[in-house]
Amino acid sequence: MxxxxxxxxxxxxxxxxxxxxxxxxxxxxxxxxxxxxxxxxxxxxxxxxxxxxxxxxxxxxxxxxxxxxxxxxxxxxxxxxxxxxxxxxxxxxxxxxxxxxxxxxxxxxxxxxxxxxxxxxxxxxxxxxxxxxxxxxxxxxxxxxxxxxxxxxxxxxxxxxxxxxxxxxxxxxxxxxxxxxxxxxxxxTIYGTWYSQKLLDDKGWAYPKSFDEMLKLCAEIKKDGIAPWTYPGKYPYYVHFNLFAQIAKIGGMPAWIEIDNLEPNAWTKSDAVRQVVEFYEELAAKKYFLEGSQGLTHIQSQTAWTKNRAAFIPNGSWLENEAAPTTPKDFGMAVGALFDGSGDKMPNGSLRGEPxxxxxxxxxxxxxxxxxxxxxxxxxxxxxxxxxxxxxxxxxxxxxxxxxxxxxxxxxxxEKFKAAGNNLITIQLQEWYPALTDDKIGGLTGQLLTGDLKAADWIKKTQAEADKVAKDSAVTKFKRTA
Structure with a gap:
């Protein structure tokens, strides 16, 4: 937007x-x-x-x-x-x-x-x-x-x-x-994985519904000479727009609300967290990110994407207006819903959409x-x-x-917003504690996406950073119940 x-x-x-x-x-x-x-x-x-x-x-x-x-x-x-x-x-x-x-x-x-x-x-x-x-x-x-x-x-x-x-x-x-x-x-704002409908149609690719389907498609995309993903590595918290919502989709909103509320062990006890972070670890391990993404700004990563150097980018619906100067007229900008993992509490089509x-x-x-x-x-x-x-x-x-x-x-x-119905995900952590999500966890995510940090270590360190904020009396705390 x-x-x-x-x-x-x-x-x-x-x-x-x-x-x-x-x-x-x-x-x-x-x-x-x-x-x-x-x-x-x-x-x-x-x-x-x-x-x-x-x-x-x-x-x-x-x-x-x-x-x-x-x-x-x-x-x-x-x-x-x-x-x-x-x-x-x-x-x-x-x-x-x-x-x-x-x-x-x-x-x-x-x-x-x-x-x-x-x-x-x-x-x-x-x-x-x-x-x-x-x-x-x-x-x-x-x-x-x-x-x-x-x-x-x-x-x-x-x-x-x-x-x-x-x-x-x-x-x-x-x-x-x-x-x-x-x-x-x-x-x-509607958050999700953005892509060019024209690119997918031209190549005969379908937007994947699950992590497994996405990984299979990434292999095919890479063979075609295109990077499957890019992201603004200078501001890796952009990836959280999807990563956090994906955790809520698999684990359910009650489990995510525990994370928003800085509850003890909310990150480490969650299988949804493990599934999602391991997915990003695999994207990095198989080199499915555009080379050099870790050095890109939000505008630079969007430009690489509109030039079809990468097929997918995590972002919000302000993207269309922001990327307008470099977007071809027939690009067919589109956004996909969250992926299915294993044992999901929310159905396919669930979406992060929030004020x-x-x-x-x-x-x-x-x-x-x-x-x-x-x-x-x-x-x-x-x-x-x-x-x-x-x-x-x-x-x-x-x-x-x-x-x-x-x-x-x-x-x-x-269209995706209407299709999601009541299966909408809202995240408060980034709003309430931006220094935690964007600086501390963002730094860890940056290391995860370059392959310099394993998923298990990301989870442990993220929990430790959340615990520090929970114990810091100088930080005003907020609670949500739904």
Whole structure:
């Protein structure tokens, strides 16, 4: 789902956060430490405390936005660009006869950390990219607006339906800190193994359903002079988009939730973990990865793939937009569901699909009601379809693209999403503990994929890293039950 610009493609949301562990060290640790000293406590968005402007609550203005109240928006301008947000802002401006200040940037954290600390944050923020703000910390400090009022507001398309009724249920789950819903993940990303339908058709190959079928096909692909797989070795956590979901598919969501919750031995006791990690170990041992993949960025690996130097790549559905500059017109971009292993708890066709692209409203902004209203506008079918058209991405608005003519990759993602039904996998570990998944485990995965680390050692060391985080009192912990 990614790129409206060819050179600054950071992709979508947190999964593309290039070197984000380093970014977290720069932004969230010292900056949020400073925030801790300056931020007042208190819950999200008490209008009496913030003296935010309030208008009359009407059927057309359920959030009570004050006419003429200016709005400030900070939008991450990476793989998705920011035109889709400007389009929604134009509707806000026309409806409320108000000025809208828009900033498109890839430096969300560096630019906004001092503003949060000083009590002057913008109203609405697309908190994405490598240099993002630490939402866990901001939420615990009462800096994020409780968005319950937005969820209970009427949809622009059907006043009889509330916003909570028109967005995907997983959006409601993912956006919570404790019992408070204070993050709206606007996009909906489909993760999987991506391939060229044209390449497979031309060669007479079929997308494999199981690990065994994939390994057999890899041998055939390699004989044909093409590398079966590539990946961005500089950011090996991209492989986790598939690897983690594959564990959940085989072992079942309850077993994965133990991993999300940092339970003791959650990695080492799981046969699903063993099956999946041994599959990647075998890919490496049989040299089924494009030579030099370990040195590639996300853009370089995608370019190698669109040039048919490799048949498969693990990624999310921002890929189509991000790789657009190098993708041949007849490429037939498509995504495949997760593979079957042995004794799987979830059926073939199971898919990792989950909300992405986090939007927050500052509780201490000048116009939090206006910030929520902008999100309500974005959650209309008009703007969900505009988003799909402009950036080839699904949003969290259910059925918004029905009847639309979709690009190949988005059509494939949408088709797989519908086919999966309730067999959808959501992963919180990368969201809650990115320093663990992207830096620590990512480093181990990098070694696994070059053949420098055995599967058994990857599992032991990953468990040890998870245990360190579990025991670290400085890391805020989160729990999920479903």
């Amino acid at each position: 990614g790129s409206t610009s060819a050179h600054t493609n950071e992709g979508l949301g947190r999964r593309d956060l290039v070197k984000r562990s380093a970014a977290l060290g720069l932004v969230t640790v010292p900056a949020m430490g400073f925030l801790s000293a300056c931020a007042t406590g208190g819950g999200g968005g008490d209008d009496k405390k913030s003296a935010a402007p309030t208008g009359e609550v009407t059927e057309k203005n359920p959030l009570g936005v004050k006419e003429g109240a200016a709005l400030e928006a900070f939008i991450f301008k990476g793989g998705l660009g920011d035109q889709y947000a400007k389009d929604a802002e134009a509707d806000y401006k026309a409806t409320y006869k108000a000025d809208v200040k828009h900033t498109g940037t890839q430096e969300i954290g560096p630019k906004l950390t001092p503003r949060f600390a000083g009590g002057t944050p913008p109203d609405v923020i697309d908190n994405s990219g490598a240099n993002h703000l630490d939402m866990n910390r901001l939420s615990s400090q009462g800096q994020l607006q409780d968005l319950a009022a937005l969820l209970d507001a009427a949809s622009l398309d059907d006043p009889a339906k509330k916003i909570r009724d028109v967005i995907h249920p997983s959006t409601l789950e993912k956006g919570k800190h404790g019992d408070t819903f204070d993050v709206l993940y606007y996009a909906f 992405s692209e986090p939007y927050i409203v500052a509780a201490k902004g000048k116009n939090p009601r206006g910030g929520m209203e902008l999100l309500r506008i974005m959650l209309s079918k008009k703007h969900a379809q505009n988003f799909a058209t402009k950036v080839k991405s699904l949003t969290c608005v259910m059925d918004a693209t029905t009847g639309m003519s979709l690009s190949p990759g988005l059509a494939s993602a949408s």
